[in-house]
Amino acid sequence: MxxxxxxxxxxxxxxxxxxxxSEPLSLACLTAGLNRIGVAIDFETVRARFTGTSMVSIMEHIARDYGVTAPPGFVEAVKAETLALFDTELxxxxxxxxxxxxxxxxxxxxxxxxxxxxxxxxxxxxxxxxxxxxxxxxxxxxxxxxxxxxxxxxxxxxxxxxxxxxxxxxxxxxxxxxxxxxxxxxxxxxxxxxxxxxxxxxxxxxxxxxxxxxxxxxxxxxxxx
CATH class of the missing domain: 3.40.50.1000 (HAD superfamily/HAD-like)
Structure with a gap:
């Protein structure tokens, strides 16, 4: 060159x-949300697999590898929870x-x-x-x-x-x-x-x-x- x-x-x-x-906050919200819909995954696994990845890609991964399809409104709820946490801690x-x-x-x-x-x-x-x-x-x-x-x-x-x-x-x-x-x-x-x-x-x-x-x-x- x-x-x-x-x-x-x-x-x-x-x-x-x-x-x-923001990542400790957003990854914690994502982990809690995934646990609520029956995905057995911990914070460290979420961090390793999903840091820097879009929600579209994350949900495709969850459906493919965990066999869990998120219910309607799930992504929007996690995003709202994350933004609320940002308001106080970001x-x-x-x-x-x-x-x-x-x-x-x-x-x-x-x-x-x-x-x-x-x-x-x-x-x-x-x-x-x-x-x-x-x-x-x-x-x-x-x-x-x-x-x-x-x-x-x-x-x-x-x-x-x-x-x-x-x-x-x-x-x-x-x-x-x-x-x-x-x-x-x-x-x-x-x-x-x-x-x-x-x-x-x-x-x-x-x-x-x-x-x-x-x-x-x-x-x-x-x-x-």
Whole structure:
């Protein structure tokens, strides 16, 4: 790849588990909801299998592997419970606002969350003004992560070539999607759901080029991308 192609032109942030520390909250709501409809699954299994995955993909997995079809209104109920919990407990990742403000590069958000939850999360934590309309959801593409569609869509909307993009991700499906899109990836393990593996071994195996856990290190991550 020539020097021009290697030049970084866009930073794409996942939202949940990267910009906001939402995964412990949303995974807990999902686990409780699945238990209510007869799915014998614990929090750790939900975290390992579903972090970074859209609700559509999650429910397909549950029907296929557990033989449980969610009753009408289940997804909407879990989403409502999650948003209610966010209202009282959701926080931005430490130092993320200052790090984004200091980027000196175009930036956007590309998340598996539905548009309502995504903008609600960014608004609650005061991060939405940093991105404005540069917020993209898996609801806008045919296939969510681990497929590359969302990241390619975000790059196209931002006018950036895939090879000029760096994605900041906290999940294996997200890293896989970014790599499939031909983008560079840094794995973030500063969220509350990464206590099991702060070194990010799973993310490295999936193709992340570097792991970091504090946004004070973002400038160095970008410089080395």
């Amino acid at each position: 020539d020097a021009h192609a290697r030049k970084l032109g866009l930073v794409i942030f996942d939202c949940d588990g990267v910009l906001v520390d 926080t931005a990742m430490r130092g993320v606002a200052a790090a984004v403000e200091a980027l000196g590069l175009p930036a956007c958000v590309a998340s598996s969350s539905d548009p309502v939850r995504l903008r609600h999360s960014l608004s609650l934590t005061g991060l939405l003004p940093l991105f404005g309309e540069r917020v993209f959801s898996s609801a806008q593409v045919a296939r969510g992560k681990p497929f590359p569609d969302l990241f390619l869509f975000a790059a196209a909307r931002m006018g950036a070539a895939p090879e000029a993009c760096l994605v900041i991700e906290d999940s294996v499906p997200g890293v896989t999607a970014a790599r499939s899109a031909g983008m560079r990836v840094a794995g973030f393990t500063g969220g509350g759901h990464w206590g099991h593996d702060p070194a990010g071994a799973d993310l490295l195996r999936a193709g992340a080029g570097r792991i970091f856990s504090d946004f004070s290190d973002l400038a160095g991550v970008i410089a080395g991308a």
